[in-house]
Amino acid sequence: MNLSAVLTPLPVLIPTLAAAVTLFAGRTPRLQRSIAVAALSAVVAVCAVLVYLADRDGTIALHVGGWGQSVPGMGPLGITLVVDRLSSLMLLVSAIVLLAVVFYAIGQGIRDGDERQPVSIFLPTYLVLSAGVCTAFLAGDLFNLFVGFEVLLSASFVLLTIGASTDRVRAGIAYVMVSMVSSLIFLIGLAMIYAATGTLNMAELSVRLEDIPSGTRGAMFAVLMVAFGIKAAVFPLSTWLPDSYPTAPAPVTAVFAGLLTKVGVYAIIRAHSLLFPGGALDNVLMVAALVTMLVGIFGAIAQSDIKRLLSFTLVSHIGYMVFGIALGSELGMSGAIYYVAHHIVVQTTLFLVVGLIERQAGASTLQRLGGLAAASPLLALVFFIPALNLGGIPPFSGFIGKVALLEAGTQDASVLAWILVGGSVVTSLLTLYVMARVWTKAFWRARADAPEGNLADVSPSSLIDDSEVDIDHADRDDVGRMPVGMLVPTAALIAVGLALTVFAGPIFAFSERAAAEVVDRGQYVSAVLTP
Amino acid sequence: MSATVVDVVPLILIGGLTTAGVYLLLERNLTRMLLGLLLVGNAVNILILTVGGPSGNPPIRGRTTNGETATADPLAQGMILTAIVISMGIAAFVLALTYRSYRLSRAEEIANDPEDTRVSELSDKSAGAIDEDLVTHDPQRDTDAPDELDALPGHEGSR
Numbered sequence: 210m211n212l213s214a215v216l217t218p219l220p221v222l223i224p225t226l227a228a229a230v231t232l233f234a235g236r237t238p239r240l241q242r243s244i245a246v247a248a249l250s251a252v253v254a255v256c257a258v259l260v261y262l263a264d265r266d267g268t269i270a271l272h273v274g275g276w277g278q279s280v281p282g283m284g285p286l287g288i289t290l291v292v293d294r295l296s297s298l299m300l301l302v303s304a305i306v307l308l309a310v311v312f313y314a315i316g317q318g319i320r321d322g323d324e325r326q327p328v329s330i331f332l333p334t335y336l337v338l339s340a341g342v343c344t345a346f347l348a349g350d351l352f353n354l355f356v357g358f359e360v361l362l363s364a365s366f367v368l369l370t371i372g373a374s375t376d377r378v379r380a381g382i383a384y385v386m387v388s389m390v391s392s393l394i395f396l397i398g399l400a401m402i403y404a405a406t407g408t409l410n411m412a413e414l415s416v417r418l419e420d421i422p423s424g425t426r427g428a429m430f431a432v433l434m435v436a437f438g439i440k441a442a443v444f445p446l447s448t449w450l451p452d453s454y455p456t457a458p459a460p461v462t463a464v465f466a467g468l469l470t471k472v473g474v475y476a477i478i479r480a481h482s483l484l485f486p487g488g489a490l491d492n493v494l495m496v497a498a499l500v501t502m503l504v505g506i507f508g509a510i511a512q513s514d515i516k517r518l519l520s521f522t523l524v525s526h527i528g529y530m531v532f533g534i535a536l537g538s539e540l541g542m543s544g545a546i547y548y549v550a551h552h553i554v555v556q557t558t559l560f561l562v563v564g565l566i567e568r569q570a571g572a573s574t575l576q577r578l579g580g581l582a583a584a585s586p587l588l589a590l591v592f593f594i595p596a597l598n599l600g601g602i603p604p605f606s607g608f609i610g611k612v613a614l615l616e617a618g619t620q621d622a623s624v625l626a627w628i629l630v631g632g633s634v635v636t637s638l639l640t641l642y643v644m645a646r647v648w649t650k651a652f653w654r655a656r657a658d659a660p661e662g663n664l665a666d667v668s669p670s671s672l673i674d675d676s677e678v679d680i681d682h683a684d685r686d687d688v689g690r691m692p693v694g695m696l697v698p699t700a701a702l703i704a705v706g707l708a709l710t711v712f713a714g715p716i717f718a719f720s721e722r723a724a725a726e727v728v729d730r731g732q733y734v735s736a737v738l739t740p
Numbered sequence: 741m742s743a744t745v746v747d748v749v750p751l752i753l754i755g756g757l758t759t760a761g762v763y764l765l766l767e768r769n770l771t772r773m774l775l776g777l778l779l780v781g782n783a784v785n786i787l788i789l790t791v792g793g794p795s796g797n798p799p800i801r802g803r804t805t806n807g808e809t810a811t812a813d814p815l816a817q818g819m820i821l822t823a824i825v826i827s828m829g830i831a832a833f834v835l836a837l838t839y840r841s842y843r844l845s846r847a848e849e850i851a852n853d854p855e856d857t858r859v860s861e862l863s864d865k866s867a868g869a870i871d872e873d874l875v876t877h878d879p880q881r882d883t884d885a886p887d888e889l890d891a892l893p894g895h896e897g898s899r
Contacts, residue, residue: 352819359826366833373837375844382770382837382850389777389830390765396784396823403816404791452853511859 213262217271217290219255220300220343223248228336235329242315245332249308249339256301263297264719268726268736270349270412278738284413289349289737291412294723295546296346299475302550303346305705306467306557307339309698313561314460316694331371338364338464345472349737351399351409354476358395358440362388365469368461369453376456384453391439391446398432405429412737415483415730423489430485434494437480441473443531444501447524451508454523455516459564462516466523467557471549474530481534482542482727494535495625502528502636509643513575515563515651522599522643523556525636532629533614536621543724544613547717551598551606551709558595558702565591565691565699566651575647579656588691589652594703596648598710600641606709609717611637750790757783768849770838774831781827785820792816 227248234241263269269292272278276287292300314331341361348354366388370381403409405425406417418426439446450470454462481494505525512518530552533545567573569585582589598605611633618630650659709716726732757779764776796810797803845851 352822356822363826363829363833366830370837373840373844378837378841378844379851379853382773382834382841385830385834385837386765386773386777389827390780392826393777393780393784397787399819400784400788400791403788403819452856455855511862513859514855517855517859 213259213266213269213292214271216255216259216262217269217292217347218273220252220259220304221290221340221347223251223255224336224340224343228333228340231336232330232333235333238318238329241329241332245311245336246308246315248336249304249311252339252343253301253304253308256297256304259292260294260297260301260719263292263294264722268293268732270737284408284410284738288353289410289412290347290353291349291733291737292347293726293733293736294719295478295727296475298546298550298719298723299346299471300343302553303342303468303471304339306553306702307335307342307464309702309705310460310464310467310557310561311335312698312701313463313564313695314458316692316696316698317458317460317564330367334364334367334371335464337361338368342468342472346475348411350411351402351414354479355392355395355399358472358476359392361469361472362392365465369457369465371458371461380453380456383449387439387449387453391436394432394439395436398429398436401429401432410737411479411483412734415486415734416738418484426485427489430480430489433480433484434477434490437473437476438497439473440470441477441531442470442501442524442527443497444504444524444528445497447501447505447527450524451512451517451520454520455514459560459567463557463560463564466520466560467553470523470527471553474527474534474545474549477531478534478542478545478727481537483730483733486728486730488535488537491535491537492625494531495629498528498531498535499629499632500528501525501531502632506636506639506643510639510646515566515573515575515578515647516560518575518643518647519556519559519563522640525640526552526556526599528636529611529614529633532633533617536617536626537728538617538621539721539724539728540613540620541617542728543717543721544610544617546720546723546727547606547613548610550716550720551610551706554702554706554709555595555598555607558699558706559592559599561695561699561702562588562592562595565695568691568695570651570656574661575650575659576661577659578651579654579659580652582652584656585691587696591696591699591703592652593648595706596644598706600644601637602641604710606706606713609710609713613717747790750786754783754787754790757786770834770841770850773850774834774838777834778827778831781823785823788816788820788823 227244231241231244234244259269271290271292272285273288273290277285311332314335318331338361341357341359341364344357344360345354346357348357366381366385369384370377399409402414402418405421406414408414408417421429435446439449442450454465457465502525505521505523505528509518509521509525512521526548529548530545533541533548536542563573565588566578566581569588570578570581572578594605598607601607601611615630615633618626618633761776761779761781761783764772764779767773767776792813792815794810794812795808796812797805797808799811799814841850
């Protein structure tokens, strides 16, 4: 029994068990919180060791319950969990983000006095979400990936509609319906692949799919891409996202924005490089990436609510990752992998900052915000760094990721790749414009200059209570106070974002090794199929 | 010959269920959307059952059924069971949401996103004037007004 075999299932097991325990501990919030924090910290530690092991030993495959190969030449019988460099990196970044956000949510909950409110389901659901995310990253067969998606989706339904106010119910219904349709399309894809090959194990599929006629392969690939495209919010399948995310409480939106779409991107990477290499749909993906970037960022320009604005930039930047994947080269893939890690951290941070802005100013729409730089220089700093990072200003990680993608695009040198290089640069500039717009409006101008600057929400959208009543800004009693419990996790995530910049050399080298492993496939297949 | 009929019937069933399901999903009424979701879900379940191969002996060692030579595929049925459990849970959740939506708004139709509507109305206004820039003139906030005016009623504290 070696170490990796013990550690591999833990990112799924720990949150699942902790979810069960916290559910029973619902009446003692302190115990519940400590269990959740301890569990997610343990997951971070386990994932860090897995990154090290995957980098040192190569791909780790675990046949759960010992149901490995029974007949030589056939795939494993049971569920396989696979950790390679890509999935271990995704696991580690997600675990860090999940831990930071749980601290933030606890800080917000304590601030809002949730001991008096029935939010005891928040932490268990959050832990189930964590387990679902980890399952999806660890899945070695498509059906397990489907189950991982379903687990995280079910948890996200509950988190998105927590408190069940009018707005959240409306947004939640649209979100549930879209997600379920994408899951059904995924299931149709699974049925097609199972009919054609008789297996759903990804390693075995990558071998067996080579014998399938290219037309059939293309059809199966396209069905999977539609399913994953909805989850990853690739245009034209992205319109659900800006409608549903902004209504949720700040920590929920943050973790959704950071992780859920990236699970979709991860699935696209796996399908594109492991199952269907050869780039059958690369041109389609390239065009989709370009349109996603541009439509997303133009949408962001039109918004005045910061949460919606950030949701649109989220959609827009998914385009960068799809661009890197569609290039199909190792450099493109490593750029995409680095960009995913960067974007998970920076997008989550920005949504957490919006939560702080709501605390500080009692509003999250640009129509009401102003004067924040003077009112709270600390908040200005906390917004400024991730905003520049998202806009791709050197030396931040957003710049490094974009440079890698542009380099990969110029190396590819096809006409379409050049158009995408142009599109990426334009999108990057427009992202900077959007961030500058938020900066000038919310931070620089006087609050009196905002059209509705005299108004404030009666309470910032808290975990459970989401009242829509407006009051006079002057009448709010808690304006200007940022709970330390919310500020510290945000600052910690900013530090993680900066670490992606400071240690860009080793991290990018790691993502290059991960990309080489992903593009090569041989290691993955042999790790799973050799008993 | 009869084998082909047996093969085609489930496919027609799948097509019919999917069609009806998609039609219902496109409604705004929540109950119909849920029914549509369930219909498509069942269609996909039958699809998985169909692609799992023909019926046969139960997949247990030593158990046979009269006249069967092949063994049925247990994996397809396992996957369907998982999918059924998931869709049952989601259906319960959607029903709860529907009830909540009905309690809140006395309607079980899904409404438009108000912020979306507001932003799309912006495009009707003159270009360039995004409305967080549009300040209606308020003498109390006019910092460019001469200080002498401060004494006048309505101009207090213009600085």
